[in-house]
Amino acid sequence: MQLYLLCGSQCMHAFVSRNIFPSNLVSAAFQSYATSYKLMKKNGTDGITNITVEKVPFGTDQDGMNILGLVVFAIVFGVALRKLGEEGEILIKFFNAFNEATMVLVSWIMWYAPIGIMFLVAGKIVEMEDVASLFASLGKYIACCLIGHAIHGILVLPGIYFIITRKNPYTFLWGIFTALATAFGTSSSSAALPLMMKCVEEKNGISKHISRFILPIGATVNMDGAALFQCVAAVFIAQLNNVSLNFIQVITILVTATASSVGAAGIPAGGVLTLAIILEAIGLPTSDISLILAVDWLVDRTCTVLNVEGDAFGAGILQFFVDRDAKRKGAELSEVRLEAAPESSPLISKRSDAQKSGSGEKESSM
Template structure:
């Protein structure tokens, strides 16, 4: 019987000679074992080292009092990393989703999508609840009423965006006043009308929806669509090769990315003393959700060690911490989830691009804390209806939040508008966003990865179930064939043979 080995908590097919390989491995010297460990984990070690060296380098360069131009030159290698990761997002998202949707039948796609949406919705709602609860327990805005943007020398952040814009993913929305007639006194009446404006960047949510629908359409074409599906599969594999090359630049790029952020920092002591409780509440929320809630959900659904699964994802987590972008972390996340954790390519390449776009647990936590913080800052008592509005709006609007640095700040404006609070204190959030956004992004991508692991586990259970059904049908077919060979003409056997002919073949996987 075929033996199974496990990679970070996921069963993988192995050969019968596994025991022999283990015996040989135990005979290796300590030096050989150390070299093998270094070879396997070199990228992880280099990436983590890049962050630490970047902190030291930033501290050292900070004392040199660089000019703005010199700071830009210093940050260039880190900017190169961001540009390379952003370059790969478009082909990666489109090709992986087209090939993923085309490799799954429509019924499986619906089931897979349904489970994913339920998981994303429930985890984001829990995250919002944690954020609101912590904000009321820690009370970060109480006693900070004297604090305003002038104390920190910040510019005010204006938001010309309404709640509906988030649901419609209209981040390029602006408003104009259109005359609609006169009232009885002859005064001209105006209405505020939304209109789309041109903006830089990609509409990732639109790309995700298009790629999924296009993949389903190719599958419906049958034989005519096969060639195009093969093209997207090949394109996808070529993109993953590019990703593997870029990943070796990540440690170097991260070093300058982190270093440049430290060099650009304003008066950190003033920020931390004035907004320390807000920063603490946000990071504590991320630790609770990412370190306890998400692993418990994973363990409850799979009965496997979540930390064993997460240990294979140190590189994407470090990338998330350094870049503050779920989208930029997507290439390394797909690669590590497949290679280190053995997640099915059809699952990972279908669900991770969607998760990077719509699943923002970390963002929901800090947005809820920020909303309550601003209410406390303005001495506003929130009633039950407003708290419920914060929960629902944060959960729903995180779907449309951009997977980019400071993407959640605009979403906080939507929550504030929904509960009738002023948005002029948003600049306080922006002042410390570069701190909070790091743990936010790590929790965002952790939620996506564990979701892929849960779907992979459910898929494996379904495959085993169908394999057992297939074995049972084979036994019954043999029995019928033997009876027919003896020219048995019993009406019961004839009826059973017809029923078996009508039975559909067992499919490889329902997902």
Template sequence: MTDKKKASLTARIVTGMLAGIAVGVSLQFLMPDKSDFVIPLYFFELSLRSFLVDGIFEVIGQIFISSLKMLVVPLVFVSLICGTCSLKDTTKLGRIGGKAISLYLITTAIAISFAMFLALLISPGEGVNMASDTTFTSREAPSLAQVFIQMFPSNPFEAFAKGNMLQVIIFALLFGIAIALSGKAGERVASLFEDMSTVIMRLVTILMNLAPYGVFCLLASLFTDMSLKVFGNLIVYFLVVFFALILHATVTYSTILKVMTGLNPITFLKKMRDTVIFAFSTASSNATIPVTLETVTKKMGVKNSIASFTVPLGATINMDGTAIMQGVATVFIAQVFNVDLTFSQYLMVILTATLASIGTAGVPGVGLIMLAMVLDQVGLPVEGIGLIIGVDRLLDMTRTAVNVTGDSMVSIVVAKSENQFDEDIFYDENAGSKIENIDFQDLEKNQSGD
């Protein structure tokens, strides 16, 4: 047995991410414009695109994403039930929900307001004479009333199968409250769910240890086909959105955290590294829920009774990153098509995007669908979305990282206000480090939980 020190999970994921980008860029030079590169061998010809990009990278990357998504519904359902049934005072649940939803909507409104101000200041679309030969077909966005109606499942099993997170959350809350009010029978059921929660979190840890390989394949595939020409044409738009995202994540969230809790924002941002990398790689708030939940509870000290509610709720309704993209994109498209928006129309964009975030699913690319609704509200051509499709994937990854940072910040603020927060864990640099690594060669040691 060797005592060789293993690289930290963060270091391994960062290595996988950088290696994936490097391999993807290299392959793009070999296969520009989505062409192919064929290597002649003795008995056959090897196609790099079919074998490597569309084969190995695509398969491993999608298996990694599917594995994370596989955990989302059971993790959210079990964790919410555990958290809810542990609240002896059911009125406390309403108080926690009110605080979380208010903070999520406030940060979203701040995000899109700041983004539009920045876009108007820099004017990324001014002087751009670019006709789009691409179109974007949008799905009809549901009305606000329909969003609230659809929050309540008529068939909870259908909600599980479709991954409808709002419906899963509502059913889990009601089920957890019922357990809390069921006396001895409820206690027995609650004990079962506590054991299930422990097992599921161990499964999360196993998948996290396989993440560097999944991240490598995802990014290698993405950067192989990213159009550098389109990226160059939209560099100003890209930089404005990117700068607004980074500023919101570091300044807005840090200020709210410091003012409302007195905690050190630098410590918070450092402990977000793993979660941010996961979010960036997957571009999905929902797929990142297991990692976000583990980070805020094990590394930051938020009690599970709070985190199991605020984290999945945030992944569903907290879309600050998407709101920033919508704000900048609206201004950009208006400038490209020489449309002057009035002050009331800008206010309409802010209101629409903020409310739309409630019903936005935390999956890759959904921001473009909601942007279509925002553009339609102010009379801008939806076809303008075709202009930004080329660079949206990379921005989608960045704004997902911002979204999960907001989920974690709100979880801490709510937990602190409810005295469900362990400050010692928050300031412990090694908190959560024991769960990051699993020695697959010594399963008996792992079974002890130490």
């Protein structure tokens, strides 16, 4: 048993390490490293009897994108471009323009998405032997996503805010209620961004230099709602295809969902686009995303609310640290002023007495 646990931990370490640091970026776009097993016979002492069969792990390349390695390389390459300064701005502008052009293409595709989704879902329903079980599974999937988002948005995020600031988090939430409603209606964190800035500045007392720095970054980077949804969706698709996920695949889902959600666009159904990356990383069929798209109109709205709420709490926590540092510096400055105040000395007192007596004599002489 200990041997199997040791082999499993070593295989997981090799799997993650080799995929995080690919040896060839071109091959990483088509192949990924995986751990496979082969059976080896081992003879006994006499060479005839007591033959045992051992399951020996070995590394091999399999078809499928190495998403984990590509995401890590993209992050490191982006940091390197930022370090170059003006020399790296040209390439950064190129990638930004490429991303904007891709978003325009996606917006065009989204106009025809309802028709395509209708036929994809219809084809998937025809393939299913038990349609009732499919709809029951979809209902459980929606309930799991909504309950998970509710726990994270009502308990976890307010709890973190309360532990750090010792303030009522639900009063803070009431101040951004209009922005949360807009996020739920538009299903876009980018569309709710201007109203979110107005709410946190006017109702929650967040300074402009904090809100206008944190909230735009959070609208692009902070996608905790999308990360939760993608993990649940990946497990749902695995169960739908009767695929049992092992520990390594679960870790891959967690790491890939966290990394890919950072780059998800703040548009409706932005998380579904990155879900294909996770399914490709663990070897699940991407065609089943059509079922997710059929009910994504509801789940994506709660994802957006959770993303916007996390951005607002982040701005509130940063404002708390700024105010605390300002009070500390103000207290230190007042102490320095008190310490720098001139103390009474005999020379000063004698000089002041002499000046008073001299002025008194002048007045008497006059």
